[in-house]
Amino acid sequence: MDTLNALLGGFATAATPVNLMWALAGCLVGTAVGVLPGIGPALAVAMLLPLTTQVEPTASMIMFAGIYYGGMYGGSTTSILLNTPGETASMVTALEGNRMAKHGRAGAALATAAIGSFVAGTIATVMLTLFAPWLAGVALKFGPPEYFSLMVLAFITVSAVLGSSVLRGMVALCLGLAIGLIGIDEISGQPRYTLGVPELVDRIEVTLVAVGLFAVGEALYFALYEGRDAPTRNRMSSLYMTKAEWRRSWPAWLRGTFIGFPFGTVPAGGTEIPTFLSYALEKKLSKHRGEFGTAGAIEGVAGPEAANNATAAGVLVPLMTLGIPTSTTAAVLLSAFQNYGITTGPQLFQTSSTLVWALIASLYIGNLMLLVLNLPLVGLWVKLLLIPRHWLYAGILVFATVGVYGMRQSSFDLLLLFGIGLLGVVMRRFDFPTGPVIVGMILGPMAEAQFRNAMSIGEGRLTVFIERPLSAAVLALCVAVVALPLWMRRRRARSGGEEMAATA
Amino acid sequence: MNNKGFTAIGAGVLVLAALLAVGATSIPGEAGYAGAGPAALPWAVAASMALLGILLIVTARRATSPLVPSPEASPHWRAMAWVSAGLLLNALLLERLGFIPSCALLFALAARGFRLGANGRPSLLTSARDVGIGALISAPVFWSFTRQLGVSLPSLITAGWI
Numbered sequence: 001m002d003t004l005n006a007l008l009g010g011f012a013t014a015a016t017p018v019n020l021m022w023a024l025a026g027c028l029v030g031t032a033v034g035v036l037p038g039i040g041p042a043l044a045v046a047m048l049l050p051l052t053t054q055v056e057p058t059a060s061m062i063m064f065a066g067i068y069y070g071g072m073y074g075g076s077t078t079s080i081l082l083n084t085p086g087e088t089a090s091m092v093t094a095l096e097g098n099r100m101a102k103h104g105r106a107g108a109a110l111a112t113a114a115i116g117s118f119v120a121g122t123i124a125t126v127m128l129t130l131f132a133p134w135l136a137g138v139a140l141k142f143g144p145p146e147y148f149s150l151m152v153l154a155f156i157t158v159s160a161v162l163g164s165s166v167l168r169g170m171v172a173l174c175l176g177l178a179i180g181l182i183g184i185d186e187i188s189g190q191p192r193y194t195l196g197v198p199e200l201v202d203r204i205e206v207t208l209v210a211v212g213l214f215a216v217g218e219a220l221y222f223a224l225y226e227g228r229d230a231p232t233r234n235r236m237s238s239l240y241m242t243k244a245e246w247r248r249s250w251p252a253w254l255r256g257t258f259i260g261f262p263f264g265t266v267p268a269g270g271t272e273i274p275t276f277l278s279y280a281l282e283k284k285l286s287k288h289r290g291e292f293g294t295a296g297a298i299e300g301v302a303g304p305e306a307a308n309n310a311t312a313a314g315v316l317v318p319l320m321t322l323g324i325p326t327s328t329t330a331a332v333l334l335s336a337f338q339n340y341g342i343t344t345g346p347q348l349f350q351t352s353s354t355l356v357w358a359l360i361a362s363l364y365i366g367n368l369m370l371l372v373l374n375l376p377l378v379g380l381w382v383k384l385l386l387i388p389r390h391w392l393y394a395g396i397l398v399f400a401t402v403g404v405y406g407m408r409q410s411s412f413d414l415l416l417l418f419g420i421g422l423l424g425v426v427m428r429r430f431d432f433p434t435g436p437v438i439v440g441m442i443l444g445p446m447a448e449a450q451f452r453n454a455m456s457i458g459e460g461r462l463t464v465f466i467e468r469p470l471s472a473a474v475l476a477l478c479v480a481v482v483a484l485p486l487w488m489r490r491r492r493a494r495s496g497g498e499e500m501a502a503t504a
Numbered sequence: 505m506n507n508k509g510f511t512a513i514g515a516g517v518l519v520l521a522a523l524l525a526v527g528a529t530s531i532p533g534e535a536g537y538a539g540a541g542p543a544a545l546p547w548a549v550a551a552s553m554a555l556l557g558i559l560l561i562v563t564a565r566r567a568t569s570p571l572v573p574s575p576e577a578s579p580h581w582r583a584m585a586w587v588s589a590g591l592l593l594n595a596l597l598l599e600r601l602g603f604i605p606s607c608a609l610l611f612a613l614a615a616r617g618f619r620l621g622a623n624g625r626p627s628l629l630t631s632a633r634d635v636g637i638g639a640l641i642s643a644p645v646f647w648s649f650t651r652q653l654g655v656s657l658p659s660l661i662t663a664g665w666i
Contacts, residue, residue, distance in 0.1 A: 050649075050653075050655050051653060051655075053654075053655070054653050054654045054655060055653070165571075167556065167559055167560065167563065170552075170556055171513075171517060171553075171556050171560065174549055174552050174553050174556060177545070177549050178520070178524060178549050178553070181524075181545060181546055181549065185531075185542040187542065188541065188542040190531055190532055190542045192527070192531050192542065192546060193524075193527045193546075216591065219587060219614070219618075220584055220587055220588070222618065222621065223580065223583040223584045223586075223587045223617050223618055223620075223621040224579045224580055224581070224583065224584045224621065225575040225577050225579060225580070226575075226577075226621075227580065227583060227618060227620075227621030227622035227623070228577050228580075228621070228622060228623055229576075229577070389618065389622070390615045390618035390619045390622065390624075391615060391634075391637065393614065393618050394590075394610075394611045394612075394614040394615040394618060394634070394638070395611065395641055397587075397590070397591065397610055397611070397614050398607045398610060398611055398638065398641055398642055398645065399645070401594060401598070401603075401607055401610065402603075402645055402649060402655075402657070405598065405603075405657065406649060406655040406656075406657060409656060409657075409658075411595055411596070411598060411599055414591075414594065414595035414598065415592070415595045417591070417595075418588065418591045418592060418595065421591070426513070429509070429572075429575070430509055430510065430513060430571075430572055431571075431572040444545075448545045451540060451544075451545075452540050452541075452544070455540045460540075
């Protein structure tokens with residue numbers, strides 16, 4: 001009952017005309033960056049972080065939430081209509097969505113993606129509403145050792161599970177941790193790695209690194225390698241879904257939702273695993289298995305797209321209740337909270353309850369807005385794909401300048417931005433994931449503080465982390481997450497070798 | 505030897521680890537009874553990076569096939585040079601020329617680079633037009649950020665319209 005009252009209060013805050021405008025602005029920006037190739041919601045929020053110095057927290061968090069959800073809706077449009085995979089989140093949607101579009105059913109694919117996103121987004125937001133306050137209550141009992149262990153788990157899953165290589169993910173994570181070290185140590189007040197440069201004493205802004213890696217790095221990589229391959233576009237068709245298509249879509253939406261949400265809530269980050277799982281499940285259950293990979297099966301779009309949006313909602317649970325970001329966008333959102341001096345964590349529901357509930361309410365409102373924006377108006381968004389890419393990327397660089405310079409008014413930051421852009425090109429070329437850098441640099445200092453507090457509690461003994469059952473369990477999970485895939489690969493290699501020996 | 509790039513990155517990571525270690529020696533501060541002071545994490549990161557650097561080099565040298573596929577197209581360095589020039593000039597000139605002119609220049613130089621990267625042959629006229637388009641994009645951004653959102657950006661004249 002308390003939850004319901006709080007939620008109603010949230011709606012009262014979020015539904016004021018001003019806040020509705022912010023939500024609409026966020027949904028528009030989010031859909032646009034989702035549709036445009038090369039930029040995503042993490043980058044858009046990062047570029048708009050300077051707003052946090054001027055706009056009041058509720059308004060800007062409502063807008064950022066709109067961008068976050070909007071990016072998920074817009075991404076599917078591009079992956080269905082363009083023959084290049086857009087963001088990682090919509091890669092699976094592209095598998096079947098592209099096939100459908102090639103066979104003249106682009107409209108139906110877009111419709112099932114948009115409605116599925118709405119259904120999943122709404123159900124997942126309901127789950128978030130029910131689950132987050134409960135988890136926050138549980139998390140109030142956590143101490144520094146538990147937090148540290150959970151953060152280690154987040155580090156490991158973000159860097160080891162997501163990328164194609166554990167080694168490369170770990171390198172990216174360490175890079176992020178190293179960047180996070182620069183500046184004044186929060187506990188002792190000692191400067192670290194500042195080289196006497198005032199900009200470095202103040203720490204490197206998350207905006208700068210995110211924009212450098214995602215916008216500048218992406219643009220330079222595009223100039224270097226990708227300019228010559230022009231993407232081909234699929235033709236639009238009627239958005240009308242037949243009765244049979246509805247019947248095939250809705251179970252897939254529901255299954256996708258229930259796969260996606262839990263994956264978002266555990267610090268396993270990212271949407272790759274749940275969307276692939278949903279795809280595999282739909283393929284297995286489908287009565288039209290022949291359409292998968294040939295004419296394009298609508299379940300193969302509906303399920304993963306729902307999973308994708310449900311995961312996005314799930315990611316907000318650890319972010320709001322534990323203060324642990326498990327995806328790049330969540331990490332950037334966390335730094336928005338930090339800019340306001342708001343500590344995310346279990347206290348958030350008590351100290352900033354108006355903000356939190358307005359944010360949650362705006363997720364419901366945003367979902368509805370996005371359905372309207374993306375279904376009847378999809379034709380307008382498709383027009384964005386007509387912008388010549390040399391102007392699009394040049395424009396992105398201008399916006400990157402605003403975002404980075406607007407934060408601290410320093411030309412030094414713009415030079416640093418270019419340097420990080422070069423780093424981004426190298427990472428992209430050699431397939432190093434960039435997400436762990438961002439998560440490492442934001443979560444690193446927090447994990448360090450928890451570690452040192454825990455060590456104080458344990459009076460300098462490392463055993464404090466295994467003496468407490470919850471912390472020990474989480475650390476054991478960390479070991480399992482790293483060791484299991486290695487062990488399975490080795491076993492597979494061995495059994496593969498035996499088979500080879502048997503056939504030889 | 506298909507993985508020279510990875511060997512080089514491994515070496516780079518090792519250098520970074522060494523630099524982090526050197527920096528860590530100069531971090532003052534007592535560990536206290538907690539046993540972990542401000543230099544603890546820097547040492548841990550330096551050590552992990554050293555280990556990862558070695559692992560990168562070992563994997564690169566052991567692998568018989570490329571670890572990641574190389575892009576189909578050969579790198580177009582001239583395109584990247586133009587985009588880089590735009591970014592660097594913008595960094596140097598932003599506070600002298602003001603936001604709109606400097607960003608218009610960035611836009612034109614970068615667009616030239618991207619056109620070259622797409623095997624286009626941009627003429628001087630195209631670039632001149634791009635300066636204009638760049639100004640048309642930067643101006644509303646500048647006004648909305650400075651006038652409505654109160655974010656301060658450098659301007660050419662003190663009145664702050666350009």
